[in-house]
Amino acid sequence: KEKLPHFSSHDHIFKVRDALPRRKTLTSILKAPGGLIRISMAIDTKTQVINQILITGDFFAYPKRAIFDLESLLKNSKTTSSNTKQIIRNFFAGQKPSIPGVKEDHFIQAVEEGLQKMDLLPHGFDEEDTHHLFPVSKPFAEVKKPEVLLLPYCAKEIDCDFRYQKGCEECGRCSIGDAVQMARSFNMDYLTIQNYEDLESTLYQVKGSGARAFIGSCCEPFYGKHRPDFERIGLPGILVDVERSTCYDLNQEKEAHFGRFENQTHLNLMLLKRVLEYVHG
Ligand code: SF4
Numbered sequence: 397k398e399k400l401p402h403f404s405s406h407d408h409i410f411k412v413r414d415a416l417p418r419r420k421t422l423t424s425i426l427k428a429p430g431g432l433i434r435i436s437m438a439i440d441t442k443t444q445v446i447n448q449i450l451i452t453g454d455f456f457a458y459p460k461r462a463i464f465d466l467e468s469l470l471k472n473s474k475t476t477s478s479n480t481k482q483i484i485r486n487f488f489a490g491q492k493p494s495i496p497g498v499k500e501d502h503f504i505q506a507v508e509e510g511l512q513k514m515d516l517l518p519h520g521f522d523e524e525d526t527h528h529l530f531p532v533s534k535p536f537a538e539v540k541k542p543e544v545l546l547l548p549y550c551a552k553e554i555d556c557d558f559r560y561q562k563g564c565e566e567c568g569r570c571s572i573g574d575a576v577q578m579a580r581s582f583n584m585d586y587l588t589i590q591n592y593e594d595l596e597s598t599l600y601q602v603k604g605s606g607a608r609a610f611i612g613s614c615c616e617p618f619y620g621k622h623r624p625d626f627e628r629i630g631l632p633g634i635l636v637d638v639e640r641s642t643c644y645d646l647n648q649e650k651e652a653h654f655g656r657f658e659n660q661t662h663l664n665l666m667l668l669k670r671v672l673e674y675v676h677g
């Protein structure tokens with residue numbers, strides 16, 4: 397049997413393509429067993445048509461042009477979910493590309509999630525904002541009246557007594573205190589998350605208490621990696637990207653997992669506030 401050349405290669409071709417300009421695009425990321433899929437689309441919101449689409453990631457595809465063909469089929473097509481779904485299904489049925497660990501449903505979901513960000517645009521978010529918002533288990537529009545705000549320890553002041561324990565006394569020295577006050581003004585509880593294990597048990601606990609949804613903050617690489625975990629737990633929510641260098645940028649992902657990341661990130665308070673207004677509006 398002929399060996400598929402790219403499977404034995406370390407060349408993750410889809411990672412190294414020129415990105416579409418972020419300012420006017422909608423994006424999504426989805427982790428499939430075979431790799432991360434990134435979708436970037438320029439949409440004509442008046443005609444509801446996909447003007448341009450770029451599918452990148454670190455998965456392998458054979459033949460190599462399969463992804464380019466899929467992009468061509470989606471380009472200039474209507475943005476309705478039924479339409480993009482049909483295009484992707486027809487493409488897989490016709491071309492039968494080999495993409496280990498990535499199914500047509502993963503592409504359908506990734507494209508759909510990018511398009512769902514269109515729903516945010518009439519609510520005071522622009523395209524740039526939407527790059528920093530990540531859905532958990534449900535489309536943004538279906539996350540309503542969340543009861544809890546989850547805040548990452550990495551945004552706490554490095555010397556704060558609460559850096560390595562739950563809580564915050566709202567001393568005003570970092571963005572966590574502002575977020576706690578914001579939570580209160582929306583009648584929400586808040587919890588700081590001290591490590592990965594704490595995140596899992598907190599989400600299970602909040603879900604078990606009968607909560608509808610949560611709002612949280614984390615970095616994009618964390619969301620990309622742990623999205624399947626969030627979905628396994630199943631509490632719907634919206635995550636807002638943190639600002640400044642993340643533990644992934646600094647190669648301290650392992651330390652961060654156990655709650656020992658020693659850099660300080662910053663919460664995007666303006667965006668967080670707009671998200672809280674959106675979900676409670
Ligand atoms: S606002 Fe809260 S988390 Fe930030 S330094 Fe003060 S007590 Fe610590």
Ligand code: SF4
Nearest residue numbers: 550615618642643652
């Ligand atoms: S992965 Fe690192 S930077 Fe990202 S939210 Fe967690 S501790 Fe913060």
